[in-house]
Amino acid sequence: MSRQSAGGRKAQKGEYIETDTGNKVSRRANITGTANITLGGKTVIQADAYLRGDLQRRTDGADAKAPATAINVGRYTFISQGCVIKPPSRISRGQVSYYPLRIGDNVFIGPGSTVSAASIGSHVHIGENSILQAGVIVKDCVKILPGSIVPANMVVPSFSVVGGQPARVVGELGEGWGVSPGGMSGGATTTSSGEWVEGGELRELIRMTR
Template identity: 40%
Template sequence: MQGEKDSEYLQGSQGTKFSVGAFLYGAHNISLGAKTVIESDTILRGDMAKIKIGRHCVIKPHAVLRPSFKKSKSGSSFFPMTIGNNTSIGRGSVVEALKVGSCVDIGANCIIGKRAILSDCCKIDDGTVIPPDTVVPPFARMRGIPGHIYDELPETFEGMMHQATFEYIFEVSKRSD
C-alpha cells in the first residue's frame, strides 16, 4: 500500500476520505464521488476550474490535479476536469487532462498534458509523459516520453480496476477507523 501509515483522514459524505495533509484549493469547485480517497500531500486546484472526480477513485500521495487552460489573444481560458469512476492516479503524477475516463490506471510520476483525453479502460505506465491534446484510446497501454501505445489491455481490465480501487479503499478504511 502506497499511503502513509499514520495519515489521518477526514470523512466526507458518502464515505469519501481525504487526508488532512491534502491541499484542496477552491474546494467549492471540487466534487468527489462516493468512497473516493485523496491521499496526503495531494494538490487539487479547484480554484482554477471545476474538478469532478467519480466514485471509488484513488488519488495517491503527491499527485497534482490541475485543470488545463488555453491561451488566446483575449487571455487564458480554464477548462473543467472530469475523472470517471474506479480510476487511480499514482504517486507524484501531474494531471492536466480535460477528461480521464473510468477504470483508468495512471502510474507514478506521470505527466498528463493539458487538454489530454484518456478514454475508459486505459493504463499509463510509471514515468510516462502524455503530450498536450493527446487522445488515448480505450484498452491502450501507454509508456515512454512521449507516451506511445505499446500494448493492448485485456477485456478484463475494467474488472481489474474495480478490484484494485476497492482493495485500496478498503485498506484506507481499515487504517483510518
C-alpha cells in the same frame, strides 16, 4: 468538494477526514477552491496531493453559462500522495482560460503524478510520476505506465497501454482488464501481502485507507 461537502460533516481521528458519502481526504492534502470540486463518493485523496479547484472558468460576460465545477471526480478513485490535479488551460486573445477536468470511476492515480487532462475515463490506472498535459483525453480501460509524459491534446483509446516520453500506445489490454475474479470492476488493489494487483478491485484499497 463532494456532492455533500468537501470537508465532510463527520471528522474521524487520524490521518483522514471522511465525508458522509465515504470520501476520505487527508488532513495534509492541499486543496484550493473546494466549492468548485465534486467527489462522487468513496474516493481517497492522500497526503500532499494538490487539487486546484480555484482554477475555474470565468463565469462573467460570454462565459456566463460556463459550468462552475473545476474538477469532477467519480466514485472509487484513488489520488495518491504528492499528485497535482488541475484543470486544463488554453490561452485565447492573450488571456488564460480554464476548462473543467472530469475523472471517471475506479481510477488510480499513482504517487507524484501531475494531471491536467480534459477528461479521464473509468477503470484507468495511471502509473507513478506520470504527467498528463493539458487537453489530454483518456478513454475507459487504459493503463499508463510509470514515468510517462502524455503530450497535450493526445486522445488515448480504450484498452490501450501507454508509455514513453512523449507517450505513445505501446500495447493493448485484455477484455478482463478492470474486472476482479468476483466480477467487480476496478483499477488497482493490493493483496493481503501488500503487492499491487493492476486491473483489480479499488474498493478494498479504499476501504483499507484510514
